[in-house]
Amino acid sequence: MPNDPHTPPLAAPPHTTESHWLRTSGTTAYPPLAENTTVDTVVVGGGIAGLSTAWELTRAGRSVAVLEADRIASGVTGFTTAKLTAQHGLRYERLRRTRGPEGAELYARSQQAAVERVSEICAELRVDCELEHVPAYAYSRDTAQRPALRAEAEAARAAGLDASYVEVTGLPFTVAGAVRIDGQAQFHPRKYLLALAADLTAYGSTIHERTRVTGLREGTPCKVTTENGWTVTARDVVVATHFPVFDRALLFARMSPRRELVVAGPVAADRDPDGMYICEEGTKRSVRTAPLADGSRLLIVTGESFTPGTADAAERFRRLDDWMHAHFPVTETRYRWAAQDNDPSDSVPLIGTFHPGARHTFVATGFGGWGMSSGVLAGRLIAELICAAPPPWTELYDPRRLWSMLREAPTMLSQQAEVAQHFVGDRLRTSHVDSADEIPPGTGAVVRLGGRRSAVYRDDAGVCHAVSARCTHLGCLVSFNSVERTWECPCHGSRFGVDGSVLQGPAVRPLEQRDIAGPHTPDTDEA
Template sequence: MTTPRPLPGRDESYWMESTDAPEHPPLTEDVEVDVAVVGGGVAGLSTAWELARAGRSVAVLEADRVAAGVTGYTTAKVSALHSLVYGKLRRTRGAEAARLYATSQQDAVERLAAIVEEQAIPCDLERVSAFSYATDPASRDAIETEAHAAAEAGLAASYVTRTDLPFPIAGAVRLDGQAQFHPRKYLLALTADLVARGGRVYERSRVTGLTEGSPCRLTTEAQRSVTARDVVVATHYPVFDRAMLFARLSPRRELVVAAPIDADRAPKGMYITQDEGKRSVRSAPLDDGRRLLIVTGEEFTPGTGDPREAFSRLDSWMHERFPVGPTAYRWAAQDNDPSDTVPLVGPFHPGARHTYVATGFGGWGMTGGVLAGRLLTSLITGSEAPPPWADLYDPRRLASTLRQAPALLGQQAEVAKHFVADRLRVTHVDSVADIPPGAGAVVRVKGRRCAVHRDEDGTVRAVSARCTHLGCLVAFNEAETAWECPCHGSRFGVDGSVLQGPAVRPLEEMDVADDEEG
């Protein structure tokens, strides 16, 4: 193995680097509330805020820091135009489903904008146009079909052949009146208002157990509990599987690079294409009058591929097509794609009476999280009828799941491949001694697979290579210095600590001293 070469830019999300957040205490005593929300991202915080606004006592339990997980690493587009979703929905779910999807997503755009105005939140909200475009002429028909399907679904969408991108396109769907913003500034303000309304927020309080009943009970790794009439699981990828959700979600990571650009040369809208390995583009205002161009793409399953090469490709694409300065930031975001395209928001499973879930936003968590807050609040409080699109998002939907059987089988075949084949793979590292500084590898030591990382100073850290979720073998992501599970997307630090679920337990520490000496 060779020592990893450096990548351009600061290894941090701009949203994270540009905001300071007040700390909230961990859960140190047993508490009782009306509703407990597991997860402090956009879905969890939106739900908790809506519930507190409706007069419910609420507790949010976050494993790390609020608005610092997936939400802190998003692209932060707030749009009802989701690449080519409407053509697919019309084919697989029918025209009415596409209409309900469009109505609910645009409603979420307007709801977020209304909250920003009502709460006077300084989160750089800008109303802009969204574009789904193609550069390959062979993709033009799909773009025209999408424009027609989106318009038929009720959106004011149109087909265009020109944009303000600095390169030619084959065609695009345009939707005006969408938005982009600073997600952390928004959610931190929402959290402050939640607390002011009597809501409780507990950070560094990882939930490890859920007992359903009347009431429900959550337990944390610190052996503290929250008793609540209702529980919402909004952990991005559910940490509990009560409705075959693991079989209906596919995790993927996307890389992000960002660089300053003169304001008058920055694209005015938000753009996404499935061409060229997928590319998503937007910009955000900087304090010096310039803007930050944010480019996303190069998606891959966690624990697979070569993220360093992917970062280089994405960075090269940005510099070749836009007059940007040196790369300032790089980061990665993780999303979960549902097997039938539509997020899963509603009762956790067919027998659920007081447990709910919000997941599977497929890369569009800003509108999805706001939508989840409104939908779950209506279901929990019963103060008003659920919105007409509630059934579309219901996790218990069976007919849609059966229609998507090929996708389900494909996802599970991929999981099975990793579960079996990764155990048969012969590693290219024979011993711990072969691992250079800054690198990591799975090594067999005394008959056990160990995930071993060597720090730049030579310090070796070894943990079990078996993911604590369902036992798949992890792989090392050099670009982000993390162990990743390719089966369901759990991520771990080099010390074995859980960075991202669904795993809730750390990787076991291992002793590889003898192999290191050898």
């Protein structure tokens, strides 16, 4: 359930909502789009998928314009755990059953190629992005899971990965078993992407920050429109906004948003578990480390997945923090942040031609928590599609893969039932406050103002800020996240600032401002 506004917010350590990657990398100041322009390709979104695509196309001789609503590599990519791996949990046995041995092999080859692509680019550009080659493990502490782990190791090995089943790891606790895959990597994603950005602009392409795209006209050529009215005309358009900001392909019906929490703190270098780890049992726990300037390591722990706008984030942060301190000799909790992902209904990312009628529009989405390898993969795959040299795994990732719709149907129906429950049920639920006067400082709640449901936040000084409680994407009601102090939509994951500004799509329009002392009006939000 959403947070109770009477529960005080989490006592925050330094940098509660700022990630290690953002704090330890440079800033950017690329100019907003200030005129109409024409390029070969316009890329919408400046995360790892968008910048990888732009870099690959620029190096192939295309002129590219990247349009980013905020700052590049500061959205979803800036809050990742930055595991660069083809080991995506217990994935390959499932792929072998649903896609056959060939499908599992194509998935493994494409994801491993992405891992190796980053190494190649780092060497070519001489990027110091803390790239470290380490093994990746999927483990369990339940002995009943040993057969499944052995089967996964065999499936991953048959798919071409350097995989093995082990029962000893570098973790400071015993495990029942684990799938180990060698030849994987971890890195500093922002340092890597800022180097890509500098290189592609040096080759003549452009990046425009603080440039939100609000419209797309497909055709020959295509045209995208920004919120300030400027347009970019291009032969090809790539939508790489994490969750697509355009609904024409109905991809929102094939994905579900998931938010995960992250805590991090320093450990001595000799206590590094020497690898990347994930356990998907229960609330899931993911572990890796990163180098710190003083020679110690930053332990990064991820878990506590939930649908945006549906959980008590403060309590979940406490649970994750308790787990980290109970299992590792962490000296302090230095960071807390949150990441967001979209899970595709058939577990395979959607990368390629946007929809069945598209000719020059492409999309990259549905990375399911593995955006580093999938984002790099997307960049190369889409660039090759535009350059008329599709790789052998094109069909596997094709968003138009209608042959999988029947297999996806049960998951899709379950996802849409949950969306419908929020769309209708949240309107029927009685608000837990009757007046904005009841909202304590630092918290927010959905209340009625003038007969309309409004999202009201009271800041630390006691001043209330009111906006519409209806998400501007498809109209679901938002809920307040007391830790990050944001409004979140449980239907498709849009997130808004307390002033109504868009923090994360698919919404592209801000929440409408409301007058906290406005007159009574009909309850139009209830429709």
